[in-house]
Amino acid sequence: MLRALTLAAALTVASVGAALAASDAEHPHDHAFSFDSPVGSYDMGAVQRGYQVYQQVCASCHSMDHLSYRHLGERNGPFALYMVRNHETGELEPHVGAPAHGGTFVDVTENQYVRAIAAGVTINAVDPNTGQLTDRPGRISDRFRRPFPNEIAARASNGGAYPVDLSVITSARHGGADYIYALLTGYTGESRGALYENPYFPGHYIAMPPPLAEGVVPYEDGSPTTVEQYAADVTHFLQWAADPHMEQRKRTGIVVLTFLLVLAGLMYLAYKQVWRNESH
Numbered sequence: 001m002l003r004a005l006t007l008a009a010a011l012t013v014a015s016v017g018a019a020l021a022a023s024d025a026e027h028p029h030d031h032a033f034s035f036d037s038p039v040g041s042y043d044m045g046a047v048q049r050g051y052q053v054y055q056q057v058c059a060s061c062h063s064m065d066h067l068s069y070r071h072l073g074e075r076n077g078p079f080a081l082y083m084v085r086n087h088e089t090g091e092l093e094p095h096v097g098a099p100a101h102g103g104t105f106v107d108v109t110e111n112q113y114v115r116a117i118a119a120g121v122t123i124n125a126v127d128p129n130t131g132q133l134t135d136r137p138g139r140i141s142d143r144f145r146r147p148f149p150n151e152i153a154a155r156a157s158n159g160g161a162y163p164v165d166l167s168v169i170t171s172a173r174h175g176g177a178d179y180i181y182a183l184l185t186g187y188t189g190e191s192r193g194a195l196y197e198n199p200y201f202p203g204h205y206i207a208m209p210p211p212l213a214e215g216v217v218p219y220e221d222g223s224p225t226t227v228e229q230y231a232a233d234v235t236h237f238l239q240w241a242a243d244p245h246m247e248q249r250k251r252t253g254i255v256v257l258t259f260l261l262v263l264a265g266l267m268y269l270a271y272k273q274v275w276r277n278e279s280h
């Protein structure tokens, strides 16, 4: 019995060692994101810019099947619309993103920004009258447009490699957001045929050509248009996409912990009270 256990333990250690050795990728360094700490939150400006980078660059190869355009305009979305009263004029004004105080949330069906984003995308879908596949402008209820109809077509266009769906990529990869940021900024500039050197990718060569270059996406808010900024923004967007309810979850966690602390204090006092005249 003991011998069998020892053998099993040795085998486990050996296989874990082998698994670690097999992944020769460089460990991503910590990038400071606003959502990192237990009380951290999303920087919605970064999520908005990150959507723009996804849409203008990554969406030509990567799908995001779990997202619909309407998600962008829900309460926790980057393009959530609020009506806020201007204190000087007394007028109600539209405000994209949750305002610091007050404001009335506008239902996503009435959100002209998200409607415009969806309408700007061409969706190939079944026409309900003819049954034929036809192109039409997107609606907010549509899923994010897929660049390829299926995996075979995606691989055929990418030298046999598959551009994975990015809906939950920050949860699906060891290192999460830090890994994505390191990967996007980690190209060395060397390539071998259609493979590009990137020390953060297992095996050091990736079939994805460096997707970002300085200035490829114009920003309207004056943020720098550098590879580092694009990479940080699109990673911020992908983290939001994978975990849109993070802020609410963290808030609930804090409330629950506070409650448990208070409860622990009360239980201690009750215990003292119950045993006050007993020697034990």
Ligand code: HEC
Pocket (backbone or CB within 6 Å): 053, 054, 057, 058, 059, 060, 061, 062, 158, 161, 162, 163, 164, 169, 173, 180, 183, 184, 205, 206, 207, 208, 209, 211, 212, 234
């Ligand atoms: C020209 C097509 C193309 C574009 C544009 C592109 N990718 Fe990729 N991407 C690929 C391919 C192909 C792979 C698979 C690479 C492989 O398996 O070697 C990939 C892989 C990935 C991976 C997965 C790496 C892993 O660990 O498996 C991530 C993350 C990624 N891309 C993010 C992005 C982001 C973010 C953008 C936009 C800034 C982007 N990609 C733009 C083609 C593309």
